[in-house]
Amino acid sequence: MDEEKRAKILRSWGYFGLIVAVGVGLLVLYPGHREAVFASTQSYLVEMALILPAVMVLLGLFNEWVPDDVIVRYLGEQSGVSGLGLAIVLGSTPTGPLYVALPIAADLIEKNARIANIVVFLTAWACLKLPQELVELQFLGWKFMSLRLVLTSIVAVGMGLLIEAILRAELNDPGDEPF
Template identity: 50%
Template structure:
C-alpha cells in the first residue's frame, strides 16, 4: 500500500472517530434535556423519527448507486474527457460528469487539480466542481423526497444557470489578471 493510501486511511479513521464522538455528545445532551423536560419527549422524537424512517428508505439505495459508480467508472474518465474539451458542449459535459453519483466534494479537488495541470479550461473546471457539489443525481433525488418537485426543479435550474455564468466569469477574471501580470 502506498504512503498516500495509508494517510487516506488514517484520515478516514479519524473522521469516523470524530463522528462517533459527536454522536456521543449529542446523545448525552439530548438524554439530559429530555430527563429535565420529560414533556418535550414527544416533539423532540416524533418528527425526527419520521425523517429517520424516510432517510432509511432511500439511503441504502443511494449508497448502492455510489458504490456501482465508484467501482465501474474509472477515476481518470473525467480528466480524459474534460482535459481538452472546449466550447458549449464542454460545459454540458462538465455538468454531466460532475452530476454523476460519486462521493463528497473533497474527492473532486484532486481531479480538478489534475484537470488544471492538463490545461483544461477554467470555466469547465469550475462548472465541474460546482456540479459535483450541488447538482449530484442522488442529492436531487433526496431533495425531491424531502422538499418536493417544485422546490427541487426551481433550485436545480437556477443553480445550473448561475454555475455556468460563474464558471465563465472566473475564467475571464483569471485570464484578465494573467494578461495584466504579463503586461507589467
C-alpha cells in the first residue's frame, strides 16, 4: 500500500473520530436524544453489516475479472444500437470511481469510438454499478432501484445521442474550432 493511500485511510478514520466526538458531545448536552440516536444508528449499522462484506466480495470479483483494457477493446470496436447497450453493460461492471473512467473515455475518443457510446459508458460507470445497485436494493427497495435503473439507462442513451449530435454539428461548423 503506498503512502498516499495510507494517508487517505488515516484521514477517513480521523473524520470518523471527529464525528463520534461531536456525537458524544451532543448526547452529553442533550441526553434526551440518546435513545433515538442509538436506535437509528444501530438499525443502519445492522443493515449495512449484513450486506457490506458480500458487496465487497462482488466488487473484488468484478475488479479481477473485468479489467479496463477489455472495456477499451470492446467499446472501441462497437457501434450502433448494440454498441449503446454494450456501453451500459461495460460501464456498469467494472469498479472504481468516475476519475478512473475518464482516461479510459479519453482513450476511446482517440480511437474514434462513437461519442454517444462514450457518454453512455461514462453515465453507466458513474451510476449503474452492479455491486452498488445491490446496496441501493438493500436500502431503498427493489421498486426504487429497478425503476431508477431503467430510467437512468434511457436518460443515458438520450443524453449520449444528444451530445453526439451537438458536438458533430459544432465540428461541421467551419467557424468553430474542433473540440
